[in-house]
Amino acid sequence: MPVSPPTPRIPSLNALRAFEAAARLGGFALAAEELGVTPGAVAAQIKSLEEEIGASLFVRSTRGVTLTPIGQRALPAFVEVFDSLGQAVRDLRQDATPHKVHIAALPALAQLWLAPRLPMLRERLPDVDVSVTAMETPPNLKRVPFDLCLFYTNTTPPGGVQLGSEEILPVCVPELARKLTRPEDLKTVSCLTDIAWADDWKLWAQRVMPEADFSPDGPVFSLYSVALQEALSGAGVLMAHKSLVLHHLRKGELVAPFKTQVPLTGRITMWILPSRHHIKILSDVVESLKQSGSVF
Structure with a gap:
């Protein structure tokens, strides 16, 4: 048998x-x-x-x-x-839904840099459906269902494109700025801090007032967007990433009481797996965001 x-x-x-x-x-x-x-x-x-x-x-x-x-x-x-x-x-996903693009982004960049540009993307690429997921650290694109990453990086990853440099500077509402005539006056007001970028205050102070032994006194936030809203409400001075507050500076809702801007080594970077550069819809999204610097 x-x-x-x-x-x-x-x-x-x-x-x-x-x-x-x-x-x-x-x-x-x-x-x-x-x-x-x-x-x-x-x-x-x-x-x-x-x-x-x-x-x-x-x-x-x-x-x-x-x-x-x-x-x-x-x-x-x-x-x-x-x-x-x-x-x-x-x-398989690309073949099944060729018009969909999923971006993983740092929360602050997702809310304050990318979100204002989404209407422009829809206008330039009307057939593209863009989704955004905010996360604190870049995912491994080889293992997760994201197409693009948008984060600050010190070096450009393989398949990456630098979308802009970054500088830090104190910003606040005009009424509060009138009380600040010299950098040392920051000791007399509430200084708003994002916990992920807590060293930004120290970096700026070392450049502007190295002898002052300055330490910011004020609330600390785990979400940069909340710290920004507090600054807009007049609650204090925010050590800002310029690209994230540029819209409010241009509208006059926030002002920079001091001229010095300190450049950061990290740059706004978007990347894609090198093996996927041939996918036109992804390249079109990256190129449109790269060109957005002349619009925003």
Whole structure:
């Protein structure tokens, strides 16, 4: 009689993804953040995989995890496989919805730089449907369903285009500016700070009043847009990124009480995977935003 042995089972895809992410990123917590699960779930998936293959892939210690020799040898192939899977998914999405573009952006850039330019994009590219997701750190475009990234970067990533330089300067409403005749007067008013850019005050003060030992006194915000609204309401002086407040400066809603602007090394940058430069709709969005500097 014929023999029909059971087909060997391939390990769980989730377990393989957990291993690859943890091995590539160097830890269970970072893998969990990328995969959108808990570190405990990553650990459980990897333990299940190790039990199934009959070998340890990580050495656990109080200081974290490191790859075993078996894990080290396996990692390159799994990185290549999941990169290829990501490319296949992107190609599938592109074929299914060729008019859609999804941008991942720093929250402040999404709200205050990109959002004002979306009407211009719709006018220039009426057939393009642009979605925006705000996040604090750039995603790995090889692994997530985003087409473009918009962040401040010190160096231009592969496939990137610099959209503008950045300077910092104090800004406030005109009524408050009249009380500020010299930089040292900032010690007498509320100074508004964005927690992600808390060092901006120090950077500007070191350039303008290096002997003053200045430290800003005022509220700290986790959202730059909230700090900006407080400045617009007259609550204090904001150390501003010029590109994010330029609209309010031109309208006179905010003014710069002092002339000195300090350039930052980080520039507004948009990038795309180099392998996707041939997709015209993506190149058109990047080019339109690049040209928007002459409009805004």
